[in-house]
Amino acid sequence: MITIDDDPEVQLLNFVRTWFRLLARAEWDTALAMLDEPNSYGLRWTEEIITALLSETFGPGTPFVAEFGAPAFSDPDLTTGTAHHSFGELNGGGFWLDHDVPLNGAFSDLTAQFEFRARPTGYAAVLHDLHVM
Numbered sequence: 001m002i003t004i005d006d007d008p009e010v011q012l013l014n015f016v017r018t019w020f021r022l023l024a025r026a027e028w029d030t031a032l033a034m035l036d037e038p039n040s041y042g043l044r045w046t047e048e049i050i051t052a053l054l055s056e057t058f059g060p061g062t063p064f065v066a067e068f069g070a071p072a073f074s075d076p077d078l079t080t081g082t083a084h085h086s087f088g089e090l091n092g093g094g095f096w097l098d099h100d101v102p103l104n105g106a107f108s109d110l111t112a113q114f115e116f117r118a119r120p121t122g123y124a125a126v127l128h129d130l131h132v133m
Helices: 008-024 028-033 047-057 063-068
Strands: 086-089 095-105 106-119 123-133
Touching: 008 028, 008 047, 008 106, 047 123, 063 086, 095 123
Parallel strands: none
Antiparallel strands: 086 095, 095 106, 106 123
């Protein structure tokens, strides 16, 4: 659970960027433990599901692989280009934040869609989806 003390957009953006940093360091257990609930489809993300999604999205013969090689998460603070994110409020309480995923040292077309659902003790962090926008 996340407690929001000040500016929710800044605080939740920091959360998402921390999550990317953990993936870049292959700290899967810690990154996945940051996700409090399954998404609205009942999916609880795992390392296997995320890596399979990357392989399917950026498989052999794709322009991404031709330019960058196999996809690997990058630290957003060490990534070139401009990070894009969108932020808003959820109906029923909470927030959503979409963010370009840093891969192979650059921000990619892959977008991580997070929800932060209002709960009695704070906000539950949920990775809603990863897909190319």
